[in-house]
Amino acid sequence: MASGVKPRVKVPKSASAGDTITLKTLISHKMESGQRKDDDGNPIPRSIINRFTCEFNGQMVLDTTLEPAISTNPYFQFDAMVPEAGEFKFTWYDDDGSVYDTAKKISVA
């Protein structure tokens, strides 16, 4: 498991039903591309997050496949429609098999 991985997400606390809200996510990860070489000229093996998903109450909002061309500390901003109160679940899948997840509740005013 890559060290120091910390997911951060920004979700509004409440919204009106049917509203479109903007979600921002960032996860600290070095996203080693596999293209770089260390001081001795040996290639540094690839170690990235290869998939990111966002679900709301079990329904898919976004499912992203990541390649080495995604920057260090992958950042995503996207929109979601909130039909009812519930929970956004964010999941990141690492190359080494680790899964990082976090969840944020949203209430409907």
Next chain:
Amino acid sequence: MKFTRREMIVLGSGAALAAGVGVTPALASVTDDLIAAFTGGAEMGEGGITLNTPEIAENGNTVPVEFSAPGATEVSLWADGNPVPPVATFKFGPLNPTRSAATRIRLAGTQNVIAVAKMEDGSFQMAKATIKVTIGGCGG
């Protein structure tokens, strides 16, 4: 016929410009093949997707990229000058009304970023943007 020093400079820079025009990154054809694999060789329209990128990126390690493709189910990004041209694929679920997203990508050098959207009716839409990169983002 004799050239003055000044004429030589003008001629030389003209030749350099001519050589610079039409140069495509070496991996462009690889990207074309990958895109053809994604679309199944279908014709691509333009205008259904907008790609928002900076014209000049000072640091190739983090280049902000934003797209919006209303009605798309899937959007793929490619960078045709990167050693690994695919950048990311976004699949949208029913709860995503705008079908837009923003992220940050790495670019090895000045090149084109291509976004291809698969629409709900099965057609494909494409957008392309050239980004000038001052410092490449592939490490050394």
